[in-house]
Amino acid sequence: MDPQLKLPRTRRFATLRRAVGLLRDFRFEQTRPDIFYGNVATDTAELVDALLTDIRGPSGTSALDGQLILDVGGGPGYFAEAFHRRGATYLSVEPDVGEMSAAGIDVAGSVRGSGMDLPFGDAIFDVVYSSNVAEHVDKPWRMGEEMLRVTRPGGVVILSYTIWLGPFGGHETGLWEHYVGGHFARRRYERKHGHPPKNVFGESLFDVSCAEGLTWGREVDGARLIAALPRYHPGWAWWMVKVPILREFLVSNLVLVLEKT
Incomplete structure (x- = not known):
């Protein structure tokens, strides 16, 4: 069975205009995180809303209304308001105190803790x-099982992560x-900027593949x-996930959607 055939609302959401807009925002990740993460937060809430609508059927309100949401690796709090606006009760868990307070956003439901436990x-x-977040931990599938x-x-459970061989x-260490x-x-x-990157390979950045995520999603118990x-990507480009090797370079960020049994 091809699960993507059953996501009409999410496909309509995944437009080329959206893809281009998010790509343009990427240039602000380091210099204006409020712009980049603010827009990503809104996009994330809309994506989750669309996925829930496809999974559970349309309702008269947002599919997030009344839902208890946990954001694993919620960071400085940009995502909270986007989910609250849609009627969800939002909690986040983040291991880094500095990251939690970096933007000066007060999130009442923010808990310090590890995604691995x-x-x-x-x-x-x-x-x-x-x-x-998964590309920033050394045991991403353990985190998935905890979720x-x-x-x-x-x-x-919605697990979205950056593919190592994607652009x-x-x-921030470069496109090539x-x-x-x-x-x-x-x-x-380090030579170019005079200081280490925020994401240090082997410590806070790891080479997670598309194939690994797909295998875990298909085989995980429960x-x-x-x-x-x-x-x-726009909806018409979703086929890339099905093509071995090609998907490692072109998918860029993989979203795994699982239903707990």
């Missing part, structure tokens, strides 16, 4: 998602340097893989 009991949340553990039966796999090697990209960045799609 979430400080919550079993089967609590309606939706658990993580945006661009499933705290999700209630029938709830949804943004090296993050990581193809030579992660350590090379780090050293070149969940059903509903969809696997490129996060920032």
Whole structure:
């Protein structure tokens, strides 16, 4: 079965205009994070809303209305307001105190903790998602299993991460340097800027592939893989996820959508 055939609302959301707009915003990631992450937060809430609508059927309100949401790796709090506007109860977990306070945003439901050992009991949340975090931990699939553990039966896990061989796999260290090697990209960045990058290869940035995520999503116990799609691509380009090797270079960011059984 091809799960992507059952996502009409999400396909309509995934337009070329959206893709171009998000790509343009990427240039502000380091210099104006409020612009970049503010727009990504709005986009994320809209994406989750569209996915839930496709999974559970349309309703008279936002599909997020009344949902208890956990954001794994919520960072400085840009995402909270985007979900609150849609009627969700939003909690985030973040291991880095400095990252939590970096933007000066007060998030009442922000908890310090590790995605590899979430400080919550079993089967609590309606939706658990993580945006661009898995490539920053050395055991991303353990984090995925923790996300499933705290999700209630029938709830949804959305795990989105940057593919290493995609153009943004090296993050701020460059568009091509990581193809030579992660350590090379780090050293070149340090020579050019006079300081280490925020994301240090082998410490806070890892080479996670598209194939690894797809294999984990299909084989993990206690969940059903509903969809696997490129996060920032228009709907007509989703076919790239199905093509081995090509997907590692062109998908850029993979979204895995699982339903807890």
